[in-house]
Amino acid sequence: MNDEVLAERFEALRPRLRGVAQRMLGSAAEAEDAVQEAWLRLHRAGADEVDNLAAWLTTVVGRICLDMLRSRAGRREEPLDGADAPVGGGPEEEAVLADSVGVALLVVLETLTPTERLAFVLHDLFAVSFEDIAVVVGRSPAAARQLASRARRRVQAGGSASAADTRRQREIVAAFLTASRTGDMAGLLTLLDPDVVMRADETAARMGGTGQPRGAEVVAEFFCGRAQGAEPADIDGAAGAVVRSPEGQPWLALSFTVAGGRILAIEVVAGAQELAGLEITPLA
Structure with a gap:
């Protein structure tokens, strides 16, 4: 596959990839960075080695976002208080992101740990299988399902459990x-x-x-x-x-x-x- 065709296929998938990254990261700018990094990895790997381009890119973006969440200062995999610090951003960026993601969901996603957030976003919002999610988080499909279920319960309760x-x-x-x-x-x-x-x-x-x-x-x-x-x-x-x-x-x-x-x-x-x-x- 030549570079021009590869770029066209990637651009067709960009809105989906951006949606995954925005819901994962809570930042439009960081989402663009994650999508661009996915493009660079695809270009290096070559599409001829990828059977399902959409699934491959979604998995790669998920892994990139997970790494970015884990690297944030003060964000822990298992926070003691049950919530992570909210992601900052300028007013314009926050307004655009809230409009595309939804204020209620964006706020609640901030209460999840990185792996919970990834499992929930990929499975519940983008229909990625637990088998594929398991590869990203390095756990079994059953453990990935449990992560999504735990995240879903917290989303259901608006971040609390009253x-x-x-x-x-x-x-x-x-x-x-x-x-x-x-x-x-x-x-x-x-x-x-x-x-x-x-x-x-x-x-x-x-x-x-x-x-x-x-x-x-x-x-x-x-x-x-x-x-x-x-x-x-x-x-x-x-x-x-x-x-x-x-x-x-x-x-x-x-x-x-x-x-x-x-x-x-x-x-x-x-x-x-x-x-x-x-x-x-x-x-x-």
Whole structure:
């Protein structure tokens, strides 16, 4: 592949890579630096050695961002107070970043450790598999899932773990299920973040004929009139829902990431092995 074609393919992927880096770093300027470093590494490696360019670049950007987070002064992998110092920046930069990432999510992401943040951002917001995330963080896929689950719980609680916050997340999910069952499109749109992303595992994607839709209108259309058999439940400690088989066994699980009163991400799991790895707690 010549340099011109390689550059064109990279530029087509730049918005996605910038989105990953901005959510990881909380800084538009640092995000650009990370994306540029990914380009340099790709140029050195050569695209002919890369089977899936989008996945390879997303993984590389994630690794670069993780290294940058770990190198920041005062930022520790396991902070004693449960929160990291916020990232500084000029007013204009902060305004642009907040508009593209979302104020509520950006604030909560600052409370996560670097590995939690990476696992959550790559999996929940950009649908990267735990197998690929495991390579970046140097842990097993199961450990990567636990990192994402722990991060998701903190995002659900807005950075805290108060009972009131947890109750509010459950109320939002319950309202979403009701709007879905009744075909209330307007109600769904009020509950979904404009940039909401939905991720379905391989089994769920085959069942529902969907890939990885993004955006409130697309996700709302998908769920409008559905969720007829869904029951509220906590999935790995986060607000969610479960659909059971006639025998009463979990058949499909929905995990919701909620912050700022809106749903940011929905994960749909239907694979037997994946379901077995979830902690599902039914709610009354």
